[in-house]
Amino acid sequence: MSYKTEELLAVCIARLIRARPTRHIAVGAASPIPAAAAWLCVKQGDPLHLSLLHKRSGNPFTDGSRELFDLTGQGRIDLFFLGGGQIDGQANINLIGTGAWPGLEVRFPGSFGSAFMYYMSGRTILFREEHSPRVLVDRVDHISAPGTSEPGVFRRGHAQALVTGRCVFDFHPDRGRFSLASYHAGESVESIRAMTGFEFDVPEGVGETVPPSDAELALLRGAVCDEMLETYPDFCARVFERKAAA
Amino acid sequence: MSYKTEELLAVCIARLIRARPTRHIAVGAASPIPAAAAWLCVKQGDPLHLSLLHKRSGNPFTDGSRELFDLTGQGRIDLFFLGGGQIDGQANINLIGTGAWPGLEVRFPGSFGSAFMYYMSGRTILFREEHSPRVLVDRVDHISAPGTSEPGVFRRGHAQALVTGRCVFDFHPDRGRFSLASYHAGESVESIRAMTGFEFDVPEGVGETVPPSDAELALLRGAVCDEMLETYPDFCARVFERKAAA
Amino acid sequence: MTPMSLAAMAASIPDGAMVALPPDNSIPSVALAKALIRRRARGLRLVGVPISGFATDILIGAGCVAEVNTSAVTLGEAGFAPRFSAALKAGTLVVRDATCPAMHTMLQAAEKGVPFMPLRGLIGSDILANRPDWMVIESPFGTGEKITLLPALHPDVAVFHAVMADSAGNVWVGRRRECATIAHASQRSLVTVERVVEGNFLEDERLCPGAINATYISGIAIAERGAQPSALLDEYGFDTDYVMAYARAAKTEAGFAEWCAEHVFDNQAVAAE
């Protein structure tokens, strides 16, 4: 079955979720692909608790907007998603901007909860669809949240992986480096290297990303889309070609 | 008009409330006399905000039982009431017990919020109906909350006065001592001294407590009692000889 | 979430557990406290939120409690808590005295996932002198202020009563938000409810503010009038006569034993069904 890039990425992320024990995932507002991935795991039968932020009806938090951070501080969030205007080879992320502080060249919106969530979640999947030397840089201009921490700093988790429109990288907090896990159809180790501003390891035998199965695609376009229509109408219309009933 | 001791004490306290600018008073559960005093001020036309703790309907707090302490921490409570199993001449109060820690001779219930409220309220009126050398001691066995604090300790207020069944003492935090403000009908400086375990100052011209006026008594027995019937039915029956409609 | 029996809920709380238990004005689960007595729990370390009431006194009387960390133990209008006083005098109970906002602060530190939180007041009180786990520092912000840091308190189990649970396992406690705090701060939360209703409180703007998300709830048991003799919001009031009668009976160990046989063990068959 043919598929869209968004569907491939959702399936990549779902596999990363299922690769480790996961009870509770929080997904931010601007993240329809991670949300689709998390729903896919639920629809595949995983006993997952999802907290979808900014969901208008059934917002999961009754203690105000601090509850997500308290919940994560308590160690109850096993997995969070973060992106970055820039992401570097040590998994540092920059949501501040480029040029002098505080982003005098290009200003991004800001760091949101990253300087806490990245440390306090059980693990983080980094996600950025654009894969270019502009985004994946050797060294971020500013660190919103660091990929690793010095001893003496309480840190519960790190990046598990970085998923982009071209490939999946695994992150190794012990050595503070990414390794290529797989490249998507149409890419190669060389094309990934050419489009990546940071150095990364290439394990032997690395190959193409396994494409979505028919079962995965059927779930995405059916039961997953059903759950997402209210919160992400544009995404569902564009990717799954479905509209919410008026 | 003849009056009950409880009515005299409520009027004494109301006068102490009105003696200083007061916007917001919090009154604990076991304190019908201070509650009556606060209501009397309201019914006399003072623009007071009352937070009556443990009031079953219309409990003022919507942020759980911590809200009173947060509110007081913010500096929004101008006046609080405290009692004590023992109260000493430096206005230290003991709600723990007598004998070795933690009250192996007679154990009182415990300190409640006193070790915070006494510092963080704008001021405190100490109230204890029993006036005997057993209660008013030279030195409390244990300090639940101290009458004064050393420099470097944040403290917003102190005891304004101590009202008992026999007299009213003013407290002077600068010198850490009480002075006799007035003695109730039937008492004298000598009788107060005989029944008080701590030393106190006796200003020149100290006299008998001014009895409740007819207007004060009418308000207490009418509009004040109306407000208190739900929360303090036994007190209203005993003192005002009124019962709530069934 | 499928409701469990009261007996199974009590059995899931191991001896020695640290149990956060709100007081009489804050919807305690007296039903579960009685079930803990029936299962002959031992060595419980109770946490007052921020004080302790009737449920704590009966647990102490029945020999279930090793330690109470609290700001007061009281029966309110019915006076001093008799079995608490007796156990202290007998030396069979440790009390770690605190002050109300300190209990809230220690629980909020756990809620926020920080190792400690500061609190004003306290300095000069003998409470502080008897809490080696609390620490006074000079503010690092250079103001010269001395202030107390309190460590986070992580109960093993939060136990409280709620008006109702919904199909998703959310529970509704209304304005008694200290129950949310202990649910957040504790490893597990076991909640007795009057009833289970259809639907999802989180999708109802009117009910949601008084709800606690199922993510914090480990088990639900139906226990009608499960807070009694304590009050439950506007559902039922405080049963003063019951507590007064208890206070009189529990003045002696024998009197307590008799009260317990009648009010805890005689009801067992009914409450556990």
Next chain:
Amino acid sequence: MTPMSLAAMAASIPDGAMVALPPDNSIPSVALAKALIRRRARGLRLVGVPISGFATDILIGAGCVAEVNTSAVTLGEAGFAPRFSAALKAGTLVVRDATCPAMHTMLQAAEKGVPFMPLRGLIGSDILANRPDWMVIESPFGTGEKITLLPALHPDVAVFHAVMADSAGNVWVGRRRECATIAHASQRSLVTVERVVEGNFLEDERLCPGAINATYISGIAIAERGAQPSALLDEYGFDTDYVMAYARAAKTEAGFAEWCAEHVFDNQAVAAE
């Protein structure tokens, strides 16, 4: 509490005030933000709770803002906040970058009346490197943990929208409890509401958990659809088209001025009546 006019409410916020303003998902008072523009407020120091949205961007565009203390400024789906970006580039605005839980923590410290509160995370972030007002210490509890202490943040005014006020001046915000936190943390709270209703929310067990006590509320003004284009719980949704159109118009200063003339000043006669 007698409602005041929007114009009088805006006039009561002095130039230079520190104003806590929740973002688009948290019932901001866009009506009052527009009234502040009309009264040509200057030098405001805005606090994002914990981020900033549409209302902040229009206040910046109109030259009302000297400083933003926030974790992000964003128009959500409509992209970057154009007047925020332009003002930063022009050097007319100071941004003090934070991270969401740090904003909550600083406000909670003020709510609790403590001078500071700790927060994990942060260390190794350039946010911390650029906040000389934040301080890293080693835990005094001997664990060797390095942790950041954040000072209490006391806004002069909390500004938000609520569904309704009652006769006693209590306001109802439902699950948006961050509005309660800023009301507690701030010197004054100014609240626009859809409507004023009879009764007292605090005496209604169903409404009370979502209410904020009048003791924190300094003024109420009726502003129907006062959160728009932001959403208000289940009353009305986010107006994406309106914000998209704004984002396009506000790309340039001239475009913003035109938008503002139409959407802020043309409505003045209506909104102030």
